[in-house]
Amino acid sequence: MTEARPLIAYSFAYVRRQIHSGEELNANRALKRQLAAQLVFEKGSGKHILKNFPDSSTYREAPFVSRERFRQAITVARNAGADLLLADIRELMERTTRDQIIRCVGVLNALDVEVWDASLGRTWQSMSEDERRSLFMRAAQTKASRSKAVxxxxxxxxxxxxxxxxxxxxxxxxxxxxxxxxxxxxxxxxxxxxxxxxxxxxxxxxxxxxxxxxxxxxxxxxxxxxxxxxxxxxxxxxxxxxxxxxxx
Known part of the structure; x- marks a missing residue:
């Protein structure tokens, strides 16, 4: 029986002001929600999270795939022979502009490590093109409706x-x-x-x-x-x- 690959967890949230301490980081509701989803996935999947990479930015136009912490998480996962664990890929895409959503899809498609979506219990690589496109379209629609409401x-x-x-x-x-x-x-x-x-x-x-x-x-x-x-x-x-x- 093949041993389950470990996980490197990455979470990301936009904040009004820069986070300067671990206490502020742990108090962020979006990051706490993502970590909770990742821990539930860890328990249900039998996999083990080796390291967590919580991240935040005050710049709302920056997609999570452009963050230095995201690249660090990818590097650590690659070197450790681990998979990358995201809490909810669609939610992360919803927080960016439409053109950046397209960029996120391109980056995820090009990654050489498996990327798990804790909310779906599936990897990005296991999704068909139609499934990825549907996820991208739902994220764009939610983004548009949220912008209109604001x-x-x-x-x-x-x-x-x-x-x-x-x-x-x-x-x-x-x-x-x-x-x-x-x-x-x-x-x-x-x-x-x-x-x-x-x-x-x-x-x-x-x-x-x-x-x-x-x-x-x-x-x-x-x-x-x-x-x-x-x-x-x-x-x-x-x-x-x-x-x-x-x-x-």
């Missing part, structure tokens, strides 16, 4: 961001008007008393009202002292309110 999401986000300030502006104005009306109602009686103290025909000036409010230690809308403008706004707001009902 573009649609970005467009919707821009529309929502453009609409939000207008809605917030209106809501803020309504809240400000409501607060001003409530404040005017609270100070209504005070303002009327100040008006009654004036000689007939004389209007209450904002400065006089501000002085009276400050003397009575009534806080301004911002919690400080009243000034000409804040008193003027209060008089104007009271003038817009409907007549206050009188008690009977």
């Amino acid at each position: 573009k649609d999401g970005m467009l919707l986000s821009r529309v929502e961001r453009a609409a939000a300030p207008k809605g917030n502006y209106r809501q803020g104005n309504r809240a400000n008007r409501h607060n001003a009306d409530q404040r005017a109602l609270r100070h209504w009686d005070f303002v009327l008393k100040e008006m009654e103290r004036l000689p007939a025909g004389k209007k209450l000036s904002p400065s006089a009202l501000a002085a009276a409010l400050n003397a009575a230690e009534v806080p301004s809308p911002r919690g400080g002292r009243w000034i000409h403008n804040t008193a003027k706004d209060l008089i104007a707001r009271i003038g817009t309110l409907p007549p206050k009902p009188t008690s009977t």
